[in-house]
Amino acid sequence: MKNEIMIKKFVLGILFILGVTSLIAQEEKPNIIFILTDDLGYGDLGVLFQKQREGIQVQTPELDQMAEAGTILNRHYCPAPICAPSRASLITGMHQGHSNVRNMQFDKAIEENWNFANTLQKAGYHTIHLGKYGLQGWGHSPEKWAGYPTKRGFDYFYGYVRHVDGHQHYPANVWKLGDNKSHQQKKQVWDNNEEVSASLDKCYTTDLWTAKAKQLIISETKENPKRPFFMYLSYDTPHAALQLPTVAYPEGKGTKGGLQWLGQAGRMINTAEGTIDHYRDPHYTRKGLTDLAERFATSITRIDHCVGDLLQTLKDLKIDKKTIVIFSSDNGPHRESYLKGKRWSPSVFESAGNFKGSKGSSHEGGLRVPTFAWGPSRIKAGQKSNRPSQFHDWMATFCDYAGVHAPARTDGVSLRPTLSQEGAQREGIVYVEFNNQQGLYLDGYKGLRLKATNHAVDFEIYDTIEDEPESRNLAGTSAAFTRLQQRMKDEVLRLRMPNRHAKKSYDGEFVPGLDLDEEALSKGTRVQSYLGEWDWVPDFTQMTAKSVSKGHTISLDPLLAKKNAGLLFSGYIKIPKAGDWTFHCKATGGLIFKIHNKLVMDGDYKYDGSALSTTVRLAKGIHPYRLYYKTTTGKPALSLQWEGPNIAMSLIPADALLVKGEQKHKTK
Template identity: 35%
Template sequence: MRGKHLFPLLALLLAVPFSAAAQRPNVILILMDDMGWGDLPAYQDQRMKEGLPAMDNPGLRTLAREGMTLTRHYSSAPLCAPARGSLFTGVHQGHAKVIRDRSFDLPIEDAPTLGTVMQSAGYKTALIGKWGIGGGREHAGTPQESTAYPTRRGFDYYFGYLDHVSGHHHYPKEDPNPISPTKKSGIWDGDKCVTADCDKAYSVDLLTARAKKWIVDTHRQNPRQPFFLALTHIAPHSQLQIPTGPYPEGRGVKGGVQWLGKPHKLVNTAEGKINSYIYPRYADKKWPMAQKRYATMIARLSDSFEDLIQTLKDLNIDKNTVIIMTSDNGPHDEGGQNPQFFRNYGPFDGIKQDAWEGGFRVPTIVRWPGHVPAGSVNDHPSQFHDWMATLAAIGGVRAPFRSDGVSLLPTLLNKGTQPDGRLYMEYSAKMSQSKKTTPGYKDFLPSRRNAVRGDEQMVYIGKYKGVRTNIQSHADLFEIYDTVKDPAERHDLKDTPEGKKMQPIMHGKTLRMRRIYDYTHPERGTFAQRPYDEEPVPALRKEEMPGKLVPLTAQSAQGIRRKDGSMKRVLYLNVPETGKYTFFMKTPAEKNARAFVRLHDMHLLDADYHYKPGTEVSSSMGERTTENDPARTGLKPVPLEKGWHPFIIETEGFSGLPLFFWQKEGGEKREIPSQSFCVAG
């Protein structure tokens, strides 16, 4: 079932680096926009058996039959911009420097991305589809203005929707963006706007055809070089627009949708009447038209998956290509779409923008013939930022130090022990103009119907999920659920003995694994201020201490050398008094010297990516960001409680420790004395 080459392959995947590029599989990451967990074929097929309204999607069903369904995979946020920001930068929302909440079209930080990681592994990279995290302007941005344009963030090639709102329009030429200064939806091919040539080009067809063309050309130009493609669809998001006609006959290199590349006819389906075709299996149903449209959009995506897979088979690279299919958040309720009709949120409560399971537990299938067990299901909890560590392992390179994820290869290959990841989410719906409350659907828990979303937070510790909404202060209690036994979150455990024990642990954990947001855009201001931002990060309690602490010496500072050559050291820092602190670090001026520091589990100091050895970095969250306001950004220190704090140092390219400095608010900057550090004895 696992394939005869599984065990030697796993050894290769866990070895860094690979010995030959041919051993590395291609990777295609397919991201849907607002596709719900309940849209998975396993759930919809059950509805069909029960005689309920349901969607029938052979392509999705085949994908699940040939791959592994991750039933407890979470987006990083219940909204597209922060979800995509975290996905592509490999950090959870507590560490995103720029993209949190509704910060559409701000520029993701100049940090490692999925693209740069795969480039470092020798991959050819492309992003085809929606971006929305590139900066420049909120609407009608350009490659010249956008400091985080995809080709500046690790992608060799880009085609698609640059700004967020353009990605709401499935016919970019015929359905212009009314709030854009240019009154059009921008489609970019490299640095050229091609909207004027997109006559009758339906989004799913346009993006799929361009992706197929890129795959074929890339493979034929250099069959030995692996490729990484991020295909980010804008379906099934509103508008609820549908194709001009049926999916073309056949699939693959010579069939299905085809990229023609001709002005005014970019794809072979650019003909007929726009926004007109309902799939025959739905046309005669006595369903609301909006639901027929939604079902048709999912059907079109389903067909496109078959088309891509056949393309890989035609090129004889199917068995050497990993396909990851997922969605950015839960289902939407826009443009007439009613997620109650098909129960797109599955057996859970919540939709897009909710912290409940339906809001950001997302459909996820991974297909890799001969390696990922076909038809398998796995319920290990994981989250978007795990994909960076996973792709780094596939590519045979070190995951960036700042990555918050863990490799999912033990799960995907059904071999070895899967490490637990960091599952965390914070989001605020306060800025949403019309979506400030959870819908009042009758199948939701009564207390959640029409409840104010406000500031939302989620954390996993062991088997327990802690969640709180409409947060007023850090003292607010978490609702606590065992989402394996209780996936619908019906039985709050906070008043049980175990729940009461978990409550202070969750309160402390959430402060120890996030940083205060401190990015300010000159025109759009600052986002993502939280009610718990000013709370001091708690020091270790007596029961959390590692036992005996001994003074730091050259010998005791020796760390653990990993297989990838990097070093990890766990020190303990004694903070002399409660207050707000800014930290600084400098590595030796040795070539390729890199370092990264976490305080507890929060990012503190980053001298890894684009770092010049021997220079000083600070704990400012404004470092490595673009388009910011330097007078107002990166000025917030870290509030710390008096006592001992884990100080975890990862280094590469030099022996010994970096130099560390700190400055208490209102005081002078000083080197941190060696006696302030200890190690476990």
């Protein structure tokens, strides 16, 4: 009997330890891998569309299995239907109404600010970027490129720097079939600060980036098993040129098969042999397909092999359960081939699925990208979400998984509640801006202006669940849609800031206030107080305040400590007259100031306490605001002033600050 009791206690003790260990494991920061393809269409994957169509289908069995074992984000959007602005928003967490890279600004340096690499770096991650970049700025070397990856939060970079380099997939070889010199010439590959293309004979980039990814994952797991890593793996395929691999994919996959990094000049990877631009996947040969069709389909199936190889590597290393992997594409399918005298059409394999449009178009075919997340212990398997989301949401999502609050400046929301079924999913912003095209989601409907030559141009309005081809424009079909039309026109002005390098016809419009009854508001500002240590001004709206109070003016009196403390002021500013209103701010500490969802002032990343000012064209009325503040090492200080029509620069008076109801002091 005594022995039985002891055995029971022992078993209970073991179960308790296992339970605690399980909880700790759940709290461990997961490795994060984001795989971005170039110009892969929603319809190019079997699980999303290819299996539904007749005729020869593009084969993607590994990606299909990955999607089915994870969560498909069925309405996930790039921010612009072309690569540079799309990638910029992905990295920075800023939509195209705030990003410093817009329209066709290829190779422009992304701003030096918080992004998904340096925030994860601060959270303890080893950060890696492999493949295509294209956001480096002007110059010819890492020393000159202002936005080089290692200057934007990546510990390690291996890949193509210039966007045009990604148009040739054999960096060390001349390709005589190219339709111009750029598409024929050799390209540079950078290994941090060293240019290494001379050693990459016969290296097809899809294989090269994958082999490098496997090598780094294996070495990180063995040498730094307790350090999480973030890998941004950016393929330059299936974007043209429509080049073929050298040889068939190596047998097997994972640590003992598939692609292997050999590290020898002229034989860097195990597929660097044979003839460049030669191998055609046998599934597509002798089926009556054109040369271009065989090339295109082979390149996609090659990516499929690579992703399957990577996932098996994670399983072989027994880190699959502490890793999440995201797969996506930078925009819709392309029309170019870069072969002399030949042009590709995405209609051949119906690469846009049931959607209208392709790369360059803000219809669904150009914007809705194939996206899913996989992670055996982190991501819910077998689910498909139709909730609209966008590239700028990934930064907040990764911060959430890393256990840190996202910077307040970001436009995105964490998708973790959807991916992991944990908590309530916040509504995010889905906003598109590209040349004269503009779009957004509001109340579940897509608004789209293909030629927004002035703000009077109406949005086409679509229900993209019931009407995937966008064949029925709902604008003006009822009083409800007439009201929605006006709300869409108002909302796009409330969430973006003009950019002098990407001017729009609606830049000069007055930002409308909210339709609120001023009688239901009272004078003052809502003040939420926080304690904590943060590397940036965090999004306090996602944190529990230590106290909530009502202040008469914006003042640091409610600050709970001189160090490691923060405040969030919120409410409404009453603008007495339409015009250009300039806001001035100066602080010892960090600050973010937003009106509606417009990022008006950013005094966070490397902010030195100097005076900031921004002018916003506001209509007369009531406008919501949020002012975030966090302390630093100096004595806390904060000043917010305004000036506008008939008002000289001065502190915002108490009677211009409004809140809903009475805010009673609470301590939590």
